[in-house]
Amino acid sequence: MNRSRHFRETxxxxxxxxxxxxxxxxxxxxxxxxxxxxxxxVDLVARPEVWIFSPSLFNWRDVLLNSDVPRYLxxxxxxxxxxxxxxxxxxxxxxxxxxxxNTGGGATxxxxxxxxxxxxxxxxxxLFLLMFRLALLNTHLAxxxxxxxxxxxxxxxxxxxxxxxxxxDLEEQAMVDGYTRFQAFYKVVLPSVRPGLAAAAIFGFVLxxxxxxxxxxxxxxxxxxxxxxxxxxxxxxxIEMGKMAVAILVAIVPVLLASFFIQKYLVKGLGGGxxxx
Amino acid sequence: MAKIQLEHVEKYFGDVHVVKDxxxxxxxxxxxxxxxxxxxxxxxxxxxxxxxxxxxxxxxxIGDRDVTALEPKxxxxxxxxxxxxxxxxxxxxxxxxxxxxxxxxxxxxxERRVHRAASMLDIESLLKRKPKQLSGGQQQRVAIGxxxxxxxxxxxxxxxxxxxDAKLRVExxxxxxKLHRELEATVVYVTHDQEEAMTMGDxxxxxxxxxxxxxxxxxxxxxxxxxxxxAGFIGSPAMNMIEGRLExxxxxxxxxxIPLDGPAFEGDVILGIRPEDxxxxxxxxxxxxxxxxxxxxxxxxxxxxxxxxxxxVNDLSMRAVIDERHLEQVQEGGSMSIVFDRNRLHLFDxxxxxxIE
Numbered sequence: 001m002n003r004s005r006h007f008r009e010t011x012x013x014x015x016x017x018x019x020x021x022x023x024x025x026x027x028x029x030x031x032x033x034x035x036x037x038x039x040x041x042v043d044l045v046a047r048p049e050v051w052i053f054s055p056s057l058f059n060w061r062d063v064l065l066n067s068d069v070p071r072y073l074x075x076x077x078x079x080x081x082x083x084x085x086x087x088x089x090x091x092x093x094x095x096x097x098x099x100x101x102n103t104g105g106g107a108t109x110x111x112x113x114x115x116x117x118x119x120x121x122x123x124x125x126x127l128f129l130l131m132f133r134l135a136l137l138n139t140h141l142a143x144x145x146x147x148x149x150x151x152x153x154x155x156x157x158x159x160x161x162x163x164x165x166x167x168x169d170l171e172e173q174a175m176v177d178g179y180t181r182f183q184a185f186y187k188v189v190l191p192s193v194r195p196g197l198a199a200a201a202i203f204g205f206v207l208x209x210x211x212x213x214x215x216x217x218x219x220x221x222x223x224x225x226x227x228x229x230x231x232x233x234x235x236x237x238x239i240e241m242g243k244m245a246v247a248i249l250v251a252i253v254p255v256l257l258a259s260f261f262i263q264k265y266l267v268k269g270l271g272g273g274x275x276x277x
Numbered sequence: 278m279a280k281i282q283l284e285h286v287e288k289y290f291g292d293v294h295v296v297k298d299x300x301x302x303x304x305x306x307x308x309x310x311x312x313x314x315x316x317x318x319x320x321x322x323x324x325x326x327x328x329x330x331x332x333x334x335x336x337x338x339i340g341d342r343d344v345t346a347l348e349p350k351x352x353x354x355x356x357x358x359x360x361x362x363x364x365x366x367x368x369x370x371x372x373x374x375x376x377x378x379x380x381x382x383x384x385x386x387x388e389r390r391v392h393r394a395a396s397m398l399d400i401e402s403l404l405k406r407k408p409k410q411l412s413g414g415q416q417q418r419v420a421i422g423x424x425x426x427x428x429x430x431x432x433x434x435x436x437x438x439x440x441x442d443a444k445l446r447v448e449x450x451x452x453x454x455k456l457h458r459e460l461e462a463t464v465v466y467v468t469h470d471q472e473e474a475m476t477m478g479d480x481x482x483x484x485x486x487x488x489x490x491x492x493x494x495x496x497x498x499x500x501x502x503x504x505x506x507x508a509g510f511i512g513s514p515a516m517n518m519i520e521g522r523l524e525x526x527x528x529x530x531x532x533x534x535i536p537l538d539g540p541a542f543e544g545d546v547i548l549g550i551r552p553e554d555x556x557x558x559x560x561x562x563x564x565x566x567x568x569x570x571x572x573x574x575x576x577x578x579x580x581x582x583x584x585x586x587x588x589x590v591n592d593l594s595m596r597a598v599i600d601e602r603h604l605e606q607v608q609e610g611g612s613m614s615i616v617f618d619r620n621r622l623h624l625f626d627x628x629x630x631x632x633i634e
Contacts, residue, residue: 169362175349178379191366
């Protein structure tokens with residue numbers, strides 16, 4: 001009996017592992033394929049059925065050293081970091097206020113997501129005209145402003161749940177201890193939702209990082225972001241698959257790095273229930 | 278240290294009238310317990326004193342300062358919350374020091390005071406830990422340490438022991454009382470536990486429905502409840518309440534009659550008898566015994582030295598507390614003779630619940 005139970009457990013574990021492996025393959029295979037493509041010599045790039053070839057670093061050298069991709073990478077970093085920075089500064093107090101004071105009632109809380117529900121195409125025309133009038137087209141500022149329109153509401157919404165979980169006692173204790181309400185927020189409440197802030201930051205960063213639509217229309221030339229640049233490898237002469245593959249991999253790295261460093265917070269944050277006593 | 282005065286304090290939450298024309302003077306250095314059922318306004322009153330709620334009208338004075346319009350941070354009060362409210366991201370030492378840092382106390386002074394508070398509470402070995410790594414009792418001590426380190430005018434406790442297990446709770450009670458004596462501090466303590474109120478308070482304020490029902494020493498409250506509510510709330514098991522009327526100095530209910538001397542009152546009343554004031558005939562001086570009644574014993578709940586005995590007196594359910602030594606005369610399902618202690622009968626006006634002397 002014991003043996004059959006042991007056998008069953010092994011079977012179940014094996015089955016679960018198999019599912020995990022399949023899931024991993026589904027997720028990772030495209031990356032692997034892109035990586036292979038980036039190493040293919042020019043004549044093999046358009047032939048996906050070829051698996052065995054002698055790898056060449058030609059594409060990598062060309063993209064990293066002889067193109068503007070590094071500059072677009074920098075643009076993307078500037079835009080994403082600025083967006084996240086501004087969004088956090090606005091979203092944290094806003095979320096706190098929704099959570100603690102139910103500011104504006106349930107309707108307001110919900111309506112901040114309105115921008116999220118519109119197709120971006122609706123917003124882009126007014127934004128374009130606005131930026132044109134302000135002479136901000138083709139600048140980082142234009143893209144940052146556009147990204148803020150969807151990043152801020154999302155992370156505000158995201159953070160409300162975290163503030164909900166901070167016991168009210170905590171800030172009241174700080175106020176009795178001699179701090180103003182704002183100091184209590186800053187010194188006690190904010191540190192208590194650190195996992196949420198980290199998760200929100202990553203979340204916002206990825207949203208901004210991955211956007212092509214707004215960046216494509218509001219930027220150009222020097223202010224281009226990386227997704228726009230990647231799309232740029234789709235030229236009149238066809239897709240420059242090898243170089244595009246390199247650029248795609250370059251675009252993935254920062255997000256991967258950031259997630260890695262704050263994964264501890266990220267798991268706690270995305271799992272919710274971050275602040276337990 | 279300071280006295281506290283609440284004058285005509287009113288508090289509304291929207292349309293809900295939570296505290297109604299509250300007048301209370303809390304003496305310097307006293308241990309005052311606010312007690313009542315949930316929703317009676319006791320915690321709100323405490324929070325009004327702390328400044329965490331603004332009062333709708335009235336005045337609060339701490340020491341000689343009118344603090345009605347002051348922020349919590351400017352009232353120089355310390356508060357211990359039910360859930361301890363320890364800052365999760367700080368060590369125990371930083372938690373205790375947090376209030377001193379707000380007041381820009383010099384670093385060496387902070388360290389000295391934190392260590393003194395920690396040694397008073399026996400938590401010196403925990404100073405470097407985070408709150409998560411502490412047991413409930415230890416967290417409680419840290420919360421108290423955070424309060425005493427500031428040397429405040431007033432200590433406010435909001436049900437601080439209700440999250441501890443029974444044994445620890447009794448220990449902490451004693452410890453809090455010792456601490457109170459040592460610090461000679463003014464303490465306002467909120468609890469819903471009448472036993473805690475009786476054992477800890479040197480003055481008890483009983484609240485119900487946003488109104489103070491009685492203020493007095495534990496003895497006064499127990500032996501001379503001024504209102505039916507107070508009589509029923511304090512004491513465990515609860516006082517037996519028997520509806521009836523007074524006629525010609527005699528208490529008449531559908532279950533029994535007891536001749537009384539004294540009250541000139543005529544009309545509907547409630548007779549209150551504490552379970553511990555019910556005796557077997559012959560255990561009291563004769564002049565204190567009421568006429569003998571026969572009761573049916575339902576069960577016997579032995580507590581040790583005493584037993585709670587639910588009785589039926591002519592179909593009226595009552596509870597008696599009987600000394601274990603007399604239990605051999607009592608049998609479950611059998612009948613027994615009982616008398617009440619005349620000196621300990623309480624009469625309340627059935628119309629408004631007020632005590633009749």
